[in-house]
Amino acid sequence: MAHESSSRRRLSQNSYPEDIGRSVDPAAESWPAVLAPRLAYFAAVARTEHVTRAAHELQVPQSTLSRALVRLEQDLGVDLFARHGRTLSLTPAGRTFLASVERALGEVERAAEAVRADADPEAGKVAFGFLHTMGSETVPALIREFRVDHPRVRFSLVQGYGEWMLERMRAGELDLCLTSPVPSAPDLVARRLDEQRLRLVVPEDHRLAARKRVRLAEAADEAFVTLEPPFGLRRITDDLCAQAGFRPRVAFEGEEAETLRGLVAAGLGVALLPPPAFARPGVVELTVTAPRAVREIGVAWLADRPETPPVAEFRRFLLGRKGRLLA
Structure with missing residues (x-):
């Protein structure tokens, strides 16, 4: 493989399909970054045992697929397929590799389905944080009212104190939170909704x-x-x-x-x-x-984070309750 060293280069997120077939120095990249773009190609060929059929199924040029398989074997240093004219069969190493590849691709597919489901406008999910003192009446009443018009939207509910919830939101675990005092930070958007007498x-x-x-x-x-x-x-x-x-x-x-x-x-x-x-x-x-003696109650969210349709709809609902949140 020494004669190929000059053609090797790092894969990037902007690689075109033909780049997937090019060899990469594994020492220069982590294995996931090297192998990930090729795993679906490998699994399709392993399933069909035929490059032409796999290329048609994947809707990629047969030459691109063939190069990707060759480079995958070269980077791994093992033969994954035995060639028999136009057909292929897995070697023992290929069968071992395929079992893990199918598990990995299955996890990716399940993750993709989960995030797509969470973003569904009609049946998505809202991760919502709120103060302990609002958990017995206020939040259940809000969700009940919201679900009159959005009966299939799901909620992941988290109770905690204000600063803890803001950190969970910054970590990507919450979409919105009801908190007090109303926070003020450059990375947040916060709106006062109501006040509560102490x-x-x-x-x-x-x-x-x-x-x-x-x-x-x-x-x-x-x-x-x-x-x-x-x-x-x-x-x-x-x-x-x-x-x-x-x-x-x-x-x-x-x-x-x-x-x-x-x-x-x-x-x-x-x-x-x-x-x-x-x-x-x-x-x-x-x-x-x-x-x-009052405390202000507000809703907060991250300023630069894109929101899914169900999150945006619930936020609009909360803002529409201004002055009536605790009614």
């Missing part, structure tokens, strides 16, 4: 429990139970307490709002939380009159 949650035997309204400063001496620092609601709690003139004394930190309500019911502190889906015994929820 309440001061106290034990039912607390000194403030007989009240309906309270200024947050009246809880300055209380122990607080809060979400952990990465959570958006924790940052909002700290900011509101700062506006009220104090720094909260944090007794317990958690990852889920209803767990915090349980801690409050046990008399372990007070908390600033959004309204619950269901009334929780053992606690009283007070309206905070000052400062204005």
Whole structure:
């Protein structure tokens, strides 16, 4: 093969079909990059045992197919076929190679079918992230309403706190997310959809429990139970307490709002939380009159990522719910 070294070159994504037949130095490329363009050719010839029939099936020139097979054998350093005039048969090495090639091509075909199905306008998939506190009522109601007009669209649902969801979105695992605070980053597009009032949650035997309204400063001496620092609601709690003139004394930190309500019911502190889906015994929820205790809810997506039709349709649906998201 020394006389062929000058004709070898690296395969590129822009190679034309005839380039597939040219020899490549395996030391200069990974094996997948070298072999991948030729695997479908090899499998077709192995199946038909005839170059002419395989070329017709693949709709490529017979000469291109023949060169690709020869170069494939040269790069591997083994004979994959025994030639018998116009027909071919697999050698033992060819049969071994074919088994793996068929598995690889099958995986590629299944992957292609999956991504095409996910992009189907009528029955595609939306990977949607949202805050834990929106999982019991808000998100199920949104999806139910959306599916009235799009009954076959599928959802992959992920719950988490804001920063974690944004990282999942950047990693390609989410298409959209409902989060708070509304993020601001160069790689994101975010739109405010609604706001949610926060309440001061106290034990039912607390000194403030007989009240309906309270200024947050009246809880300055209380122990607080809060979400952990990465959570958006924790940052909002700290900011509101700062506006009220104090720094909260944090007794317990958690990852889920209803767990915090349980801690409050046990008399372990007070908390600033959004309204619950269901009334929780053992606690009283007070309206905070000052400062204005709300959190903004927004939808975010990556600025430069193409979106499939079902994702685009669901995003339009969410934006159309502005001001009515939590209704």
